Amino acid sequence: MKRALVAWMTPLLLAGTVHAAAGDVADAMAKIPAARIEIRNFAFAPNTLTVKAGTRITWINRDDEPHVVVSAGKQFDTSPALDTGDSYAAVLSKPGTYAYYCAIHPMMVGTIIVQ
């Protein structure tokens, strides 16, 4: 059973990114740490987030405008268009500094520090 779980998780971790629904299941089963970034008034809050390696980051859009989360250094997959209330998650497993922005409103920038 344990081996099966590991085999199932591996592609997700290798991809570095999981969608919300799959991520919830993964969270529940693996109990990985989670953090949330709210998008409100064309800004990411918190603007700089420090987490432990392996944390699952969830962005949730509270604006009436859609936003798209994209890694400046292509360190994780780009989100689909997030309409009001939509969320997107990425698991950041490697320590480092992850700069990201909104693909359609590029003045919106944020940073995640993974320790």
Next chain:
Amino acid sequence: MRPSDENQVPGRRRFLECMAWAGAGTLWLMQSGVLQARSLCAEGGDSAVDASFRFVQISDSHIGFHKAPNMDVAGTLRSSLAMVNAQKARPDFVLHTGDLTHLSKPEELDSLSGIMQDASMGKVFYVPGEHDVIGDNGAEFFRRFGEKQQPGGWYSFDHRGVHFVGLINVLNLKAGGLGSLGAEQLAWLKKDLASLSASTPVVVFAHMPMWSIYPEWGWGTDDSGEAMAYLRRFGSVSVLNGHIHQIQQKVEGSITFYTARSTAYPQPLPGTAPAPGPLKDVPADALHRYLGIRDVRHVQGSHALAVTDEVMS
């Protein structure tokens, strides 16, 4: 245009009466680089007589948006197009300056296409907004609406002595930046303009403003200055943009910049809200005062374009 000038077609007259022309819009006359505002109900109608041709600009339809203050963006777009069709003279063509859709979904793009066809808009030139290129860098947009002149999607054409240039400033945006034209497009623009005489009137259109209206909200284009350097030698340049869902104008030498209203929803004036986005608290019966179309007439021999913004009311 005066209501009294309208012909006796009962349906159209009733439609125009319903639109409450008085105070409903402003006619902008650009003469030798100086912008003059006129009431639609005053001299505006007279200057239309001199026009050698006219075209209409619409913008920011946001098909797929269904929230306050506009639950029916398809309906307000149809109303805008009905206003175009109600004009005394047919426009030679229509420019749509981007954000056809809200989320770049194929069904939204198809819906926009169907509405334009149903309204018999004839030739429509499109440029994409950032809402039209999400996820696929505009592949679906360009497949349906692209002029297919250049691999990057930008294009130019000549119409009755006026040179029109459609630019794309919503792709390959950089973190922390504004709209972007990019080196390849700028090199093409330089070459495209090189053979024109300085007396050729030039109309440039793109989605995001080509000058820094309010960079804090992303309302500008990082490398628009280089494009302006190529345009400055011309005697008459008009730059038409969308994106900010409101009218703003600026004159810089022989270059005049305009932004257009949206057919979907208004946005706040620069800096008057925590962020851009839909003005949600507009009452339903007042929404039409914020939406509109732009009617541009070319007056032959005067190097001037007369720009009329009409609001739905």
